[in-house]
Amino acid sequence: MDVREFVLSAGRAVLDVVEREWQPLSPGELEQRLDQAVEEILEADLMAPLKARPPPPGGAQLLRSQASAEPQVLPTETCVSPPEEETPEPREPIETVDDAAVKYITDVLQNSESRARMAGRARLSLPHTVLLSLTLLSERVSYRSVSRRFHLEKGNIHRIFFSFCERLNTLQEKQIRWPVGGEAVEALSPLCRPDKEQEEQQGVPRVLGVLGHTRIPIRLPIGKHDVESMVPEVKRMKMEAHPDSWLNLQLACDRKGRFLHCRTSRGSDVDRGGALRDKLEQQPELMPSGSCLVARAGYPLTAQILTPYSRSIGPREALFNEMLEEHFQILDQAVANLKARFKRLRYLDIGNYERARAVVLTACVLHNMFLDMGQEVQGDVEKEEAVTREGALEMDDEGVRRRDAISDLLFKMFESGSV
The missing domain is CATH 1.10.287 (Helix Hairpins)
Structure with missing residues (x-):
C-alpha cells in the first residue's frame, strides 16, 4: 500500500x-x-533493492568487464520486444526551411535591440532556434515530429518556440510600419486604370492601402467545449461561430501585399477599423494629400477610408464598387499568401488567446521580412463571408460627400471613355 x-x-x-x-x-x-x-x-523502486545488495565475489570485476564490452545482439526469440513505434500522423512531411531565410532572420534578431536569451533548457543556437520555429510555423507538424528531428523534449520545444515569437513581436513596429513622407508617396497606387496625371487632374484620390480582415481558428479555452457534439472541431466552429473559437486579424496592405497595419482581437470583438479611423482623424499627416484607404462594407466610411455602396446600387455606384473590388483582391491575395506560407494559421491548436495572438503576429512580421528578401509564396484565395451589419454601418457626412464626389468623377470619366 x-x-x-x-x-x-x-x-x-x-x-x-x-x-x-x-x-x-x-x-x-x-x-x-x-x-x-x-x-x-516503479522501475526505480524495483531496482533499488538490487542495487542495495552487496555484489557477489568477483561481481564488481564482472560488472566492469560487461560495461566495457561491446553490446551483443541477442537472438530474436530471446530479445525483449522494443516499444511500439507511434503511429505516424497523417500530416505532410517536414519540408526543409530555406537556409537563406534562416540566415536573414537570424541576422535581424542579432542586430535588434532585443537581446533577451531564448528560453529552453537546451541552449539551441540562434540559427537552430529560427529553423525550429519556422518549421513549426510553416508546416502543420506536431511537437512530437519536431521533437524527433531536433532531439528535444516537446515541452522544451514549446518554450523555445514561444520565446521566439515574443522576440519577433518586439520587431512589429520596425517590420509592420505605416509609410510616411516619400515612402508613403511611393506606396500610392491609382484608384482606377487611367494614368496618374489624368487622375490628379480629375481629382480622383490615390490609394495608400487596402484595409480588411481575416479570421484565424483557434482552440476553444477549457470549459467552452461542447463535449456532446460529435462534429469535427473546425467544422463545428464554422457552424456555430463561437466567438472564442476565432481570432480576428485586421490588416492593411499596400499594392505589393506588404502589411502596413496589423491588429489582433478576440472573436467577440466586432470592431471594424474603429481604432485606425480614430488614429487617422487625430493624425491627418499620416495620409498624403489626395490619398485614401479602401475597405469593404462593414468598415467605417470616412474622408480617409472609402467603402463600397451597399444600398441604392445604380450604374454610378456599381462602377465605384467595381473599382474598389480590384484593390480588395490585393489584400485577399496577401492573406492567402500569409496562410500558404504559414500553414499553422489554418488552425491554431492553442486555447490561450495571448499565445495565439503572439503566433499570428509573428507570422505577420515574418511575412514582411520574406517580402524584403524577395521570397513570395502564392496562395489560393478563399472567399470569406463578409461580416457586414447594415444597421450598424458607420458613415460620417464628410465621408459620404467625398465618396459621392469621387463616384461622380469616375462615372463621367467612364462615359467619356477615360476609364
Missing part, C-alpha cells in the same frame, strides 16, 4: 508539472507522459 500511495502521489505531481510546462499538449499526450513517469518510478 505504501508503494501504491507513493506512486499515486508522484503521478499527481508529475501531471501538475506536465500540464503547466508542456501546454498545449493534448490530453492523450499528457496521459502518455504520466504513464511513462509512473513506469520510471
Whole structure:
C-alpha cells in the first residue's frame, strides 16, 4: 500500500508539472507522459533493492568487464520486444526551411535591440532556434515530429518556440510600419486604370492601402467545449461561430501585399477599423494629400477610408464598387499568401488567446521580412463571408460627400471613355 500511495502521489505531481510546462499538449499526450513517469518510478523502486545488495565475489570485476564490452545482439526469440513505434500522423512531411531565410532572420534578431536569451533548457543556437520555429510555423507538424528531428523534449520545444515569437513581436513596429513622407508617396497606387496625371487632374484620390480582415481558428479555452457534439472541431466552429473559437486579424496592405497595419482581437470583438479611423482623424499627416484607404462594407466610411455602396446600387455606384473590388483582391491575395506560407494559421491548436495572438503576429512580421528578401509564396484565395451589419454601418457626412464626389468623377470619366 505504501508503494501504491507513493506512486499515486508522484503521478499527481508529475501531471501538475506536465500540464503547466508542456501546454498545449493534448490530453492523450499528457496521459502518455504520466504513464511513462509512473513506469520510471516503479522501475526505480524495483531496482533499488538490487542495487542495495552487496555484489557477489568477483561481481564488481564482472560488472566492469560487461560495461566495457561491446553490446551483443541477442537472438530474436530471446530479445525483449522494443516499444511500439507511434503511429505516424497523417500530416505532410517536414519540408526543409530555406537556409537563406534562416540566415536573414537570424541576422535581424542579432542586430535588434532585443537581446533577451531564448528560453529552453537546451541552449539551441540562434540559427537552430529560427529553423525550429519556422518549421513549426510553416508546416502543420506536431511537437512530437519536431521533437524527433531536433532531439528535444516537446515541452522544451514549446518554450523555445514561444520565446521566439515574443522576440519577433518586439520587431512589429520596425517590420509592420505605416509609410510616411516619400515612402508613403511611393506606396500610392491609382484608384482606377487611367494614368496618374489624368487622375490628379480629375481629382480622383490615390490609394495608400487596402484595409480588411481575416479570421484565424483557434482552440476553444477549457470549459467552452461542447463535449456532446460529435462534429469535427473546425467544422463545428464554422457552424456555430463561437466567438472564442476565432481570432480576428485586421490588416492593411499596400499594392505589393506588404502589411502596413496589423491588429489582433478576440472573436467577440466586432470592431471594424474603429481604432485606425480614430488614429487617422487625430493624425491627418499620416495620409498624403489626395490619398485614401479602401475597405469593404462593414468598415467605417470616412474622408480617409472609402467603402463600397451597399444600398441604392445604380450604374454610378456599381462602377465605384467595381473599382474598389480590384484593390480588395490585393489584400485577399496577401492573406492567402500569409496562410500558404504559414500553414499553422489554418488552425491554431492553442486555447490561450495571448499565445495565439503572439503566433499570428509573428507570422505577420515574418511575412514582411520574406517580402524584403524577395521570397513570395502564392496562395489560393478563399472567399470569406463578409461580416457586414447594415444597421450598424458607420458613415460620417464628410465621408459620404467625398465618396459621392469621387463616384461622380469616375462615372463621367467612364462615359467619356477615360476609364
